[in-house]
Amino acid sequence: MKLNIACIPGDGIGPEIVTEAKKVLNKIASVYGHEMVYTDILMGGASIDVHGVPLTAEAVETAKAADCVLMGSIGGNTATSPWYKLAPGLRPEAGLLALRKALNLFANLRPAVLYDELADACPLKKEISQAGFDMVIVRELTGGLYFGERYTTEEGGVRKAVDTLTYNENEIRRIAIKGFDIAMKRRKKVTSVDKANVLDSSRLWRKVVEEVAADYSEVTLEHMLVDNCAMQLVKDPAQFDVILTENMFGDILSDEASMVTGSIGMLASASLNDSKFGLYEPSHGSAPDIAGKDIANPIATILSAAMMLRFTFDLDKEADEVERAVKNILEKGYRTADIMSEGCKLVGCKEMGDLLADEI
Amino acid sequence: MKLNIACIPGDGIGPEIVTEAKKVLNKIASVYGHEMVYTDILMGGASIDVHGVPLTAEAVETAKAADCVLMGSIGGNTATSPWYKLAPGLRPEAGLLALRKALNLFANLRPAVLYDELADACPLKKEISQAGFDMVIVRELTGGLYFGERYTTEEGGVRKAVDTLTYNENEIRRIAIKGFDIAMKRRKKVTSVDKANVLDSSRLWRKVVEEVAADYSEVTLEHMLVDNCAMQLVKDPAQFDVILTENMFGDILSDEASMVTGSIGMLASASLNDSKFGLYEPSHGSAPDIAGKDIANPIATILSAAMMLRFTFDLDKEADEVERAVKNILEKGYRTADIMSEGCKLVGCKEMGDLLADEI
Ligand SMILES: CC(C)[C@H](C(=O)O)[C@@H](O)C(=O)O
Ligand SMILES: CC(C)[C@H](C(=O)O)[C@@H](O)C(=O)O
Numbered sequence: 001m002k003l004n005i006a007c008i009p010g011d012g013i014g015p016e017i018v019t020e021a022k023k024v025l026n027k028i029a030s031v032y033g034h035e036m037v038y039t040d041i042l043m044g045g046a047s048i049d050v051h052g053v054p055l056t057a058e059a060v061e062t063a064k065a066a067d068c069v070l071m072g073s074i075g076g077n078t079a080t081s082p083w084y085k086l087a088p089g090l091r092p093e094a095g096l097l098a099l100r101k102a103l104n105l106f107a108n109l110r111p112a113v114l115y116d117e118l119a120d121a122c123p124l125k126k127e128i129s130q131a132g133f134d135m136v137i138v139r140e141l142t143g144g145l146y147f148g149e150r151y152t153t154e155e156g157g158v159r160k161a162v163d164t165l166t167y168n169e170n171e172i173r174r175i176a177i178k179g180f181d182i183a184m185k186r187r188k189k190v191t192s193v194d195k196a197n198v199l200d201s202s203r204l205w206r207k208v209v210e211e212v213a214a215d216y217s218e219v220t221l222e223h224m225l226v227d228n229c230a231m232q233l234v235k236d237p238a239q240f241d242v243i244l245t246e247n248m249f250g251d252i253l254s255d256e257a258s259m260v261t262g263s264i265g266m267l268a269s270a271s272l273n274d275s276k277f278g279l280y281e282p283s284h285g286s287a288p289d290i291a292g293k294d295i296a297n298p299i300a301t302i303l304s305a306a307m308m309l310r311f312t313f314d315l316d317k318e319a320d321e322v323e324r325a326v327k328n329i330l331e332k333g334y335r336t337a338d339i340m341s342e343g344c345k346l347v348g349c350k351e352m353g354d355l356l357a358d359e360i
Numbered sequence: 361m362k363l364n365i366a367c368i369p370g371d372g373i374g375p376e377i378v379t380e381a382k383k384v385l386n387k388i389a390s391v392y393g394h395e396m397v398y399t400d401i402l403m404g405g406a407s408i409d410v411h412g413v414p415l416t417a418e419a420v421e422t423a424k425a426a427d428c429v430l431m432g433s434i435g436g437n438t439a440t441s442p443w444y445k446l447a448p449g450l451r452p453e454a455g456l457l458a459l460r461k462a463l464n465l466f467a468n469l470r471p472a473v474l475y476d477e478l479a480d481a482c483p484l485k486k487e488i489s490q491a492g493f494d495m496v497i498v499r500e501l502t503g504g505l506y507f508g509e510r511y512t513t514e515e516g517g518v519r520k521a522v523d524t525l526t527y528n529e530n531e532i533r534r535i536a537i538k539g540f541d542i543a544m545k546r547r548k549k550v551t552s553v554d555k556a557n558v559l560d561s562s563r564l565w566r567k568v569v570e571e572v573a574a575d576y577s578e579v580t581l582e583h584m585l586v587d588n589c590a591m592q593l594v595k596d597p598a599q600f601d602v603i604l605t606e607n608m609f610g611d612i613l614s615d616e617a618s619m620v621t622g623s624i625g626m627l628a629s630a631s632l633n634d635s636k637f638g639l640y641e642p643s644h645g646s647a648p649d650i651a652g653k654d655i656a657n658p659i660a661t662i663l664s665a666a667m668m669l670r671f672t673f674d675l676d677k678e679a680d681e682v683e684r685a686v687k688n689i690l691e692k693g694y695r696t697a698d699i700m701s702e703g704c705k706l707v708g709c710k711e712m713g714d715l716l717a718d719e720i
Contacts, residue, residue: 078557088556088557088563091557093557093558097558122485123484123485123488123594123595124483124484124485125482125483125484125485125486126485128483145505145525145558145559146558146559150559150560150561151560152560152563152564155528158528158529158530159528159529159564159568160526160527160528160529160564161526161527161528161559161560161561161563161564161565162524162525162526162560162561163524163525163559163560163561164522164523164524164525165505165522165523165524165525166520166521166522167520167521168515168518168519168520168521169518169519169520170518195608195611196448197438197448197451197453198453198457198505198506199505199506199510199521199523200510200511200512200521200522200523201510201521201522201523203448203512203521204512204519204520204521205521208519226611226612227611227612227614227615228615230590230612230613230615230616230619231615231616231618231619231624232619233616234483234594234616234619234620235483235619248555249612251555251586251587252586252587252590252609252612253590254587255587255588255590255591256590256591256593256594256616258591259590259591259592259594259595260594264591
């Protein structure tokens with residue numbers, strides 16, 4: 001099979017982790033007889049430096065022409081980077097938001113898994129973490145407050161800013177269907193998160209989610225208020241299978257959940273549209289402080305590549321193989337600095353990529 | 361001094377915990393020579409049952425006529441309570457939202473403290489919790505998404521819902537001033553939380569907070585994105601002193617922070633206006649499952665009463681005395697069921713109130 005992959009190395013540690021992901025994909029290609037074709041795209045700070053904008057129309061076209069996008073990370077350190085002196089619409093993140101919209105990537109899937117081998121890194125105490133947990137947050141990614149109309153104005157000398165949170169039933173239905181479809185392949189439980197005791201958009205959310213649920217009699221649906229969910233993720237993460245929620249709540253809760261695993265350097269993500277197209281990227285950021293030092297953890301990007309094999313190319317066997325390799329390498333005791341613990345073998349970014357490629 | 365206190369026992373465990381708070385306040389009155397005058401108000405489910413609405417205009421007037429409001433908790437179990445079959449504006453929470461607005465209670469203060477004696481209840485592992493933590497979340501309470509214009513409509517047969525997030529500079533300034541004033545009496549650090557990389561309201565928030573900060577040269581200000589803050593609360597809660605944020609972010613983060621303490625039954629809150637008026641209530645909910653069983657923990661309400669003595673009446677000595685009594689009783693090993701641990705003495709709600717009153 002020929003796999004047409006647009007790559008966005010991006011900023012900070014982005015380029016090095018994407019290089020390791022390609023290494024692993026190339027090994028998959030040679031073992032399973034596929035052909036990987038990579039086309040690099042500039043986005044974020046890397047694009048600002050060259051083109052003056054975080055995403056060009058050509059970059060969007062190149063992405064559209066590919067089967068999918070594999071991304072490293074974008075942006076820098078807001079306190080020290082000159083990119084953050086630019087107008088908001090010209091900053092690195094604006095490129096990512098624009099690409100999500102242009103590619104209609106409405107479904108963001110972020111697994112938060114406690115790896116047995118990394119249980120010591122979990123910030124929760126043993127009584128809670130020993131139950132283990134394995135959830136996926138299904139976040140709506142192209143609607144809500146982050147894409148609504150917004151403006152800043154002055155009324156009688158008083159500055160005022162407005163953001164708008166809008167959802168229509170179609171936007172809610174398609175993400176709910178994704179959530180339930182994913183639950184069907186897992187433990188068949190959906191926790192839909194909203195603030196229906198206050199927001200109109202949340203009440204519509206709840207209604208449409210219930211309509212969708214009617215088609216999935218095997219799936220257990222529960223509703224949870226967002227403030228309560230923020231508590232439950234700390235108190236009892238094992239209760240969750242699929243968390244289904246809107247854009248902003250998903251942003252906050254998925255970051256909380258990833259921190260609860262204690263190994264954010266291990267967490268993949270996929271942003272999907274209605275067909276097979278997807279953008280795959282690690283859940284973590286660009287970590288500019290450790291960029292170029294060969295100490296970043298490439299595993300989240302490599303596992304994102306595994307999600308890509310599974311979702312965009314239906315290459316389940318190959319995806320399983322990548323995930324198995326990660327498990328084996330952890331079992332053998334290899335660790336990058338972020339997940340290092342006593343008695344384990346410390347390796348750099350490149351060496352971790354080599355080990356994983358060799359394991360396949 | 362004559363203290364005119366409007367009381368809202370409310371629903372669930374509300375009445376029993378307010379009774380114990382009055383017991384402690386009465387002891388304070390007799391020891392320090394004050395006079396407590398209580399006027400009870402119905403709100404939430406209790407008001408719906410009697411008046412058909414969660415808050416009457418008379419109730420608001422009674423509250424306004426008092427020096428402050430002491431509240432238990434309102435609402436029930438959304439799954440089983442008939443109140444949740446009512447239209448949203450008629451449900452228990454609508455009463456609380458309306459009262460906040462009517463009394464202009466724009467500043468919500470929620471301390472999240474790890475008590476030494478209760479460190480075992482903390483869901484975080486020792487490596488993190490041993491540093492201890494003591495923060496207060498200063499949440500804007502009468503603006504933003506929870507009070508913006510909202511509507512649900514149909515366009516071409518497609519249902520659509522809209523909520524609006526509006527802040528003007530005056531609303532931001534007054535809460536920022538509260539946050540910095542509080543920081544001046546604490547460890548002099550403010551973490552302002554927003555989503556300024558996306559939202560216009562957050563960018564205005566950040567600007568106005570910086571303008572206010574200019575008047576507090578002794579206070580260190582840092583900005584943090586809300587998704588990052590949700591992570592940091594789990595990873596390293598000791599870094600926070602004052603967290604200053606808008607309504608919705610504050611709702612989510614303060615609940616997360618309270619769960620991180622592991623003893624939500626201990627956490628007080630105050631909602632203040634521009635003058636000395638305040639509404640004081642525990643951070644926890646109405647716990648209908650344990651209502652009337654004399655097992656609820658009244659300490660959060662009692663500590664809320666201490667905040668009331670301090671903020672509304674400037675009775676610092678009396679407030680200190682209540683807080684000291686709580687510390688002593690914990691040191692002596694008395695615990696309600698929610699904070700019980702091995703080797704401690706289990707007591708009920710009433711007995712805890714008696715012990716605390718006796719300690720004064
Ligand atoms: C970079 C930012 C705009 C983005 C978001 O909030 O959507 C990021 O936090 C994420 O979660 O992917
Ligand atoms: C009851 C509800 C409307 C309220 C809120 O979200 O403001 C509650 O969650 C709180 O935090 O006080």
